[in-house]
Amino acid sequence: MKLIRKIKFLYIILFLLFSLSIFSQSNTKFVVILDAGHGGKDPGNSYNGFIEKEIALKTALKLEKYLKKEKDIDVIHTRKTDVFIELVDRPRKANTLHANLFVSIHCNSVKNPIPYGTETFVMGLARSQGNLEIAKQENSVILFEKNYKQTYKGFDPKKPETLIGLKMLQEDFLDRSIQLASKIENNFINQLNRKSRGIKQTPLWVLDAAYMPSVLIELGFLSNKKEGIYLNSAAGQENMAKAIATAIISYKKEYFGSGYNKNMEQSKYKKGNVTSTKEKAKNSVLEETNNKKKLKVEDDGILFKVQFATGKQNLKLVPSNFKGLKNVSVRSTNASFYKYSYGATSDYSEAKKNLKEVQSKGYSSAYIIVFKDGKNISLEEALK
Numbered sequence: 001m002k003l004i005r006k007i008k009f010l011y012i013i014l015f016l017l018f019s020l021s022i023f024s025q026s027n028t029k030f031v032v033i034l035d036a037g038h039g040g041k042d043p044g045n046s047y048n049g050f051i052e053k054e055i056a057l058k059t060a061l062k063l064e065k066y067l068k069k070e071k072d073i074d075v076i077h078t079r080k081t082d083v084f085i086e087l088v089d090r091p092r093k094a095n096t097l098h099a100n101l102f103v104s105i106h107c108n109s110v111k112n113p114i115p116y117g118t119e120t121f122v123m124g125l126a127r128s129q130g131n132l133e134i135a136k137q138e139n140s141v142i143l144f145e146k147n148y149k150q151t152y153k154g155f156d157p158k159k160p161e162t163l164i165g166l167k168m169l170q171e172d173f174l175d176r177s178i179q180l181a182s183k184i185e186n187n188f189i190n191q192l193n194r195k196s197r198g199i200k201q202t203p204l205w206v207l208d209a210a211y212m213p214s215v216l217i218e219l220g221f222l223s224n225k226k227e228g229i230y231l232n233s234a235a236g237q238e239n240m241a242k243a244i245a246t247a248i249i250s251y252k253k254e255y256f257g258s259g260y261n262k263n264m265e266q267s268k269y270k271k272g273n274v275t276s277t278k279e280k281a282k283n284s285v286l287e288e289t290n291n292k293k294k295l296k297v298e299d300d301g302i303l304f305k306v307q308f309a310t311g312k313q314n315l316k317l318v319p320s321n322f323k324g325l326k327n328v329s330v331r332s333t334n335a336s337f338y339k340y341s342y343g344a345t346s347d348y349s350e351a352k353k354n355l356k357e358v359q360s361k362g363y364s365s366a367y368i369i370v371f372k373d374g375k376n377i378s379l380e381e382a383l384k
Contacts, residue, residue: 029074030252032067033094033210035104036060036077040084045109047222050232052107053082059219059237060105066245073252091210100256101180101248102214104207107231109223116224117195118188120181121216122174123207175310175339176213176255176367183247184217191243194220217244254378255367301373302382304351305329305341306358308366314338323361341369348383 036057038044044052057079064075076097078090094102108119181199188194207214219240220227230236308322315321315338317328325342332338343354351368358366370382 030070030072030256031074031076031097031099031101032248033097033099033102034060034063034075034077035090035102036079037104037106037216039079039082042084045107045222047109048225048228050107050222050228052109052222055107055219055222055231055237056105057082058234059231059241062237062241063103063105063244066242067248070249070252073249088209091207091214094214095209095211099212101251102207102210102212103244103248104214104216105244106216106218108218108221110221111223113223113225116221116227117197118185118220119197119200119218120184121200121202121204121207121218122177122181123201123204123214173211173213173310176251177207177215179254180213180247180251181215183250184215184244187243187247188240191246192239253380255369257368257379257383301371302346303371304343304345304348304354304382305369305371306343306351306354306366307339307341307369308358308363309340310338315340323363325358325361342366 036053036059038053038056040053042053044056046052060077061080064077067073067075076093076099078093079085090104091102108115178199185196185199189196204216207216220231222228222231231240308325314330314332317330319326319328322328322340322342327343329341329344330338331341342358343351345351345354355366355368368379370377370379372382
């Protein structure tokens with residue numbers, strides 16, 4: 001019996017070590033959750049013989065193929081077969097894995113056979129009655145679930161405006177969601193010559209519950225026969241997948257650089273443990289004035305910060321409001337959003353250390369932002 005217990009104990013230890021190793025490896029990857037809309041008993045939109053759940057799944061699987069060409073991207077599906085996944089479980093999987101992006105793929109339809117074109121949605125208050133109608137369609141999957149009234153705490157899928165009353169943590173990621181949506185729609189226009197109906201905000205449960213930048217892509221209208229034929233074809237799905245993948249990769253490079261491995265070192269900025277003479281010349285001088293730190297940047301004016309939160313509340317810059325982080329600054333946008341950042345340095349290696357510190361506080365979706373002469377530029381441009 002003692003021998004059996006020892007063997008069991010050994011197996012447990014090996015399992016834990018293996019699990020920790022896997023977690024450590026996955027933590028170095030940029031994680032993208034691909035959510036093929038509908039599935040199983042929920043077919044989604046069906047027009048002209050085209051079925052939304054099938055097109056969404058085929059496009060998502062093709063999208064994975066393009067994303068996996070990037071070694072530092074890890075792709076995880078909410079479904080890879082024709083199965084029904086409860087709406088609440090789709091973002092929950094992304095949250096559990098601390099994913100970097102949540103991308104949900106769908107197809108549109110209306111009674112009128114004329115409308116066509118792509119749309120990309122981000123979480124937000126509805127801007128028009130048309131958006132509310134789409135929200136009703138996409139949220140209606142809830143009605144297929146048992147005990148949906150308890151699960152969704154009174155949210156009525158037929159009245160998506162009731163979502164406004166829920167806690168909108170998605171505000172933290174709205175800015176980056178819009179940036180990703182812009183890249184996707186621009187690719188549809190410029191690479192595929194598709195008509196874009198723009199980026200829209202509407203109360204969609206699957207986006208509200210994902211605590212990371214997230215978008216819902218409507219590939220086109222199945223009710224428009226010509227567009228339905230395109231989306232139902234292998235070539236159409238391949239083209240759409242490639243355009244979305246290019247946008248995601250561009251987003252990753254802009255916010256996280258060309259590599260996401262947390263142990264990666266940029267030879268341009270650091271060689272061994274020796275900081276270059278140019279970097280020393282660019283080092284910042286911190287001055288404390290009225291308990292607020294301001295940074296003077298010399299040389300080319302490049303400044304790295306770590307953005308970790310966005311919201312409509314203008315919080316006092318005290319550590320107790322930011323899980324103990326002290327060197328926090330804030331800037332506002334025309335949309336009345338406040339963006340909170342940590343640290344300020346002209347040394348990219350130091351910025352990566354600041355990013356790790358912020359993530360260790362629980363801000364898993366934090367990322368490095370860059371300013372040149374006071375203007376926001378992409379990380380990719382700064383590293384050039």
